[in-house]
Amino acid sequence: MTPHEQSGRDDGVGRAVFLVEILACPPGAGHAEDMHAALQHAVSRLQAGGTPIRWCGAWLVPAEQRCLCFIEASAQSAVALARDTAALAGAGVHPVRPLPARAVPSPPLRIGGRS
Numbered sequence: 001m002t003p004h005e006q007s008g009r010d011d012g013v014g015r016a017v018f019l020v021e022i023l024a025c026p027p028g029a030g031h032a033e034d035m036h037a038a039l040q041h042a043v044s045r046l047q048a049g050g051t052p053i054r055w056c057g058a059w060l061v062p063a064e065q066r067c068l069c070f071i072e073a074s075a076q077s078a079v080a081l082a083r084d085t086a087a088l089a090g091a092g093v094h095p096v097r098p099l100p101a102r103a104v105p106s107p108p109l110r111i112g113g114r115s
Contacts, residue, residue, distance in 0.1 A: 015072050017056060018079040021092045024065035032060060032067040035088055039069055042085035046078065053078045070096070 020039060024031035036058050043055045056070040073079050079093050 015052065015054075015074050016076075017096050017098075018071050018073060018076060019092075019094045019096045020069040020071060020079060020083055020088075021094070022067040022069065022088060023091075024067075025090075032065045035086070035091075036060070036067045036069060038086040039082060039088060039091075042082040043071060046082055046085065051078050051081070053082060 022032055022035045022039065024035060040055055040058070043053055046053050047055075052074040054072040056072050058067055058069040060067050071079050071082065076093060076095060083089070083091050083093055
């Protein structure tokens with residue numbers, strides 16, 4: 001299933017998911033959260049203006065003051081525009097894809113006594 005299909009949207013626009021990696025430098029309380037808010041606002045503004053882009057979510061790594069933001073868009077350039085609109089030029093933009101669930105192998109059976 002493609003990210004477009006996963007999104008549940010049927011607008012005829014092919015989309016992919018991108019990761020925007022924000023690192024607060026120097027690390028400080030709230031800086032990554034502020035940058036995340038700026039990026040989310042930029043995505044909302046672009047979406048309202050007709051750009052095929054959608055905010056998917058974000059994760060914060062507090063110990064590193066790193067925020068991983070997931071954005072669905074028709075092109076990486078739309079995500080880069082959101083990043084630049086949020087004044088986060090140093091944040092990386094990477095295409096990503098989900099990994100399928102895999103069965104966890106069961107531990108080998110022990111025959112005999114205890115180990």
